[in-house]
Amino acid sequence: MFDRILTGLTIMDGLGSEPFQGDIGIRDGHIAAVGSLGDAECKDRLDAQGKVVMPGIIDIHTHYDLCLGWDGLGAHCAKQGVTTVIGGNCGIGPEDVGAHLDAAEKLKLGLRYGILASHGPIRSRVVPRVEGRAASKDETLLIYREVERALEQGALGLSWGPYHSNSLADEAELLSVTKAAKNAGKPFVVHRRCEGKDGLEATREAFRLAEQTGVRVHISHLKIAGRKHWQKFEELMTLMESGARRLDLGFDVYPYEGSLTYLAAMIPSIYKSDGRLLERLADPAERAAIIHGIHGWFADRQGPDDILVFARHIEERSGSGAQNLASLAEEMGVQDPAECAAQIIERDPEGNGGWAAYRYMMNESHVQELCGRSDAIIASDAVPEVDGMAEDTHPRAYGTFARVLSQASKKSLPEFSQAVKKMTSSAANRYGLQKLGRIEKGCQADLVILDLNELQDCARYEEPSVYPKGIDSVFLGGEFVFKDGQGLTTIQGQVLRG
Ligand SMILES: [Zn+2]
Structure with a gap:
């Protein structure tokens, strides 16, 4: 007996496989069967003839930690097909990871929620930010311990970026915190020091740290910023290729030519x-x-x-x-x-x-090329959203995933299947979330049903806070979190601790 069966679907398994027709049986929040389930017994049957199903989207690059208490957060994500998010990117995040995750546990997030340890705020526990200086040898050791503790408390990785006090760290400190990530078996996630003029050198810096420590390294929102510097893009691609040969390297990208900060x-x-x-x-x-x-x-x-x-x-x-x-x-x-x-x-x-x-910080053709790469992870870099301030944002916070999916669906189904992979299993693999991001027996029943004829991102710079069309329904652990155009806010969700 299944709790729910979804029937008549074209299944995109999240692994990039050829799409196939079938049914999905759900039991105890998990996918219990995939295939032709005929008249198998179930408590609830949803006939989704003609629709497509994919795994719930995993948005590995967000700043939702900054608005964790916003009770619209789960619905905001569900309306885009997003069921898992990771906050604390770019070196901005909570000072105390343990307390932050404990607070998250108490909320009905309607999401799976994980966090990165953010270097800046954590180092400020040791070297007060206002002192604006590098750490001494002893302090570097203390910062190492603080980062180690945050990683033990469940942070999924360590992030670093040009915000907060991150850039006060010297190379010894960076090397030390990178080692902490390596020892915990977690990735070092880098918003590079510079993404324009010195974008290549900043990429090399991240690679050097990874080479010296053996840490898994991930470049956030890969790009070359600034028209003047666009000609460096090809060299950046060559650099990434050579990095990928010797490092465990990944990157994320959002599908827009303009940034937000x-x-x-x-x-x-x-x-x-x-x-x-x-x-x-x-x-x-x-x-x-x-x-x-x-x-x-x-x-x-x-x-x-x-x-x-x-x-x-x-x-x-x-x-x-x-x-x-x-x-x-x-x-x-x-x-x-x-x-x-x-x-x-x-x-x-x-x-x-x-x-x-x-606007126009990135070259549109570079953005397309990056999104099209087989090793890309599509992520929104969405920034906080609070009631009544919805227009103060970037379309990426509403349209990233539908934009990539709708563009791919217009090309071909195999192309679409690859796009799905870049926001599901590829994203899950980056953080070792093996039960997420794929439609396979035993995985969490986080699922999105789409109407490909309708699928379209609607957010624009002039009017960014518009949800996409074509997201039919969304399930988290087999329960509806989005249905009939409404986000449902009574679902507990899960705090992910690495
Ligand atoms: Zn970011």
């Missing part, structure tokens, strides 16, 4: 790693240096016309939603867009200036 990301690390950016902006000489730094960023990457800001806290704004920095500067009566950016940052209560979308 804090507006303060344009400011060089030396002015902000210690968390004293606002203080510096209040000092005329330091302010001038920061403005100069922002101009340098414009020249290196892209100008204010291609930077979309949300800046809700600026009352001079006439509209809502995204607006480019150049036009906002005009509205605010500020001549220099770099000065305008500085004002947006200092008037933001959190001192980051809020989220900004950087």
